[in-house]
Structures are given as structure tokens and as C-alpha cells.
Amino acid sequence: MKFFIDTADTDEIKDLAATGMVDGVTTNPSLAATSGKSFIELITEICAVVDGPVSAEVTATDFPTMMKEAEVLRKIADNVAIKVPLIPDGLKACKALTDDGTMVNVTLCFSPAQALLTAKAGATFVSPFVGRLDDIGADGMGLIDEICNIYANYDYETEVLVASIRSPMHVVEAARMGAHVATMPPKTLRQLYQHPLTDKGLKAFLDDWTKSGQSILG
Numbered sequence: 001m002k003f004f005i006d007t008a009d010t011d012e013i014k015d016l017a018a019t020g021m022v023d024g025v026t027t028n029p030s031l032a033a034t035s036g037k038s039f040i041e042l043i044t045e046i047c048a049v050v051d052g053p054v055s056a057e058v059t060a061t062d063f064p065t066m067m068k069e070a071e072v073l074r075k076i077a078d079n080v081a082i083k084v085p086l087i088p089d090g091l092k093a094c095k096a097l098t099d100d101g102t103m104v105n106v107t108l109c110f111s112p113a114q115a116l117l118t119a120k121a122g123a124t125f126v127s128p129f130v131g132r133l134d135d136i137g138a139d140g141m142g143l144i145d146e147i148c149n150i151y152a153n154y155d156y157e158t159e160v161l162v163a164s165i166r167s168p169m170h171v172v173e174a175a176r177m178g179a180h181v182a183t184m185p186p187k188t189l190r191q192l193y194q195h196p197l198t199d200k201g202l203k204a205f206l207d208d209w210t211k212s213g214q215s216i217l218g
């Protein structure tokens with residue numbers, strides 16, 4: 001499973017990229033607006049740190065303007081994935097861009113029917129939002145299960161990119177279902193490492209080692 005981080009905080013991206021666990025980055029207009037940088041500057045900086053796909057979202061909602069914005073964004077670096085909203089013009093732009101060899105991430109997916117349309121449009125990634133479905137009392141992970149099952153019936157190349165992740169259990173469940181990618185806030189990626197028994201066990205090992213008075217390095 002690939003791990004993307006969902007943030008526009010370049011310090012966090014640099015810090016986590018150094019762990020070797022970051023396969024890509026997703027941003028959205030809300031995250032970008034908090035960065036204090038121009039959007040072009042922000043995406044350029046992220047693409048210089050991470051080799052994998054970096055999602056940069058168009059803000060137009062009509063096909064011709066989306067294509068103009070995508071043209072600007074895809075020139076930033078080869079690893080830019082153009083993010084488009086799951087609306088008819090967004091899927092039209094998705095088809096045109098992927099036919100032209102550009103990676104496309106279709107965002108704001110909330111139903112299996114929308115995911116099916118996205119795969120037919122040739123998207124590189126579909127982004128179903130699990131946390132926002134949970135927020136309204138729906139079953140976010142149930143949607144991931146449905147999409148993974150539907151895609152498995154065909155030879156679609158679209159990867160399921162689980163978005164709006166709020167906890168490590170979302171990541172683990174997504175992996176169990178066979179989703180290709182999980183994009184998560186930096187905090188969630190850090191939480192994946194944590195277990196109290198790891199901390200307790202390590203402390204006991206090191207306390208015993210200290211008592212022995214030995215050193216591996218002599």
C-alpha cells in the first residue's frame with residue numbers, strides 16, 4: 001500500500017519524507033490556502049522534496065478553464081497529478097488529461113456510482129472521502145469496500161486513494177480491503193508507529209542492558 005500525506009505544510013513534508021514512508025502528497029484548495037505561499041510556489045516546493053505523485057487541484061468548474069489551469073500546473077513538474085472535482089466537466093477534463101499522459105486524481109467521491117464513472121474516465125486515482133461520510137453518520141469504510149469490489153470485477157487501472165482519513169484504523173481497514181493508496185494527515189502517519197507495548201518493551205530492554213554495563217561499540 002502506498003502512503004501519501006495530505007498536507008500543504010512543507011516542513012512536515014520534508015520531515016516525513018526523510019522517514020522513507022512517503023510515496024506522494026495530496027493537497028486541496030483549503031490546505032493550500034493555509035500555507036501562506038502562492039499555489040505555484042507551494043507545488044514547486046513539494047515536488048522538489050517528493051518523487052511520487054503530488055496532487056494539485058484545479059479551482060475552475062468548467063472544462064475549458066480547468067484545462068487551462070491544468071496546463072499551468074502540469075508544467076511545474078513531471079510528478080504533478082492534476083486533481084479535479086467529481087462533476088461532469090471534471091470527468092471530461094480527467095479523460096482529456098489522462099489521454100494526454102497526465103496523472104489525474106478525481107476528488108470528492110462519495111458513492112460507488114461516482115467511482116465507476118471515474119474509472120471509466122480513465123483516472124489515475126479516485127479519492128473517496130471516508131471521514132466526511134462518517135461525519136454525517138454514513139459508512140466511509142463501507143464505500144471503500146464497495147469500490148474495491150467493483151473495480152476488481154474489471155481491468156480498470158484507476159487506483160483507490162482513500163482520503164479524508166482521520167485515524168490509523170482507517171488506514172489499516174483500507175489496507176485490509178486492498179485499497180492502493182491511503183492519504184493521511186501527518187499526525188496519522190506518525191500514529192501508525194505507536195504502540196504502548198513497544199515503548200514499554202523497549203524501556204525494559206534498555207534498562208536491563210544498562211544494568212549489564214555492556215556496550216556494542218566497545
Ligand code: G3P
Nearest residue numbers: 006028131132163164165
Ligand atoms: O484532501 C482531501 C481529503 O483528504 C480531505 O480530508 O479531513 O478535510 O475531510 P478532510
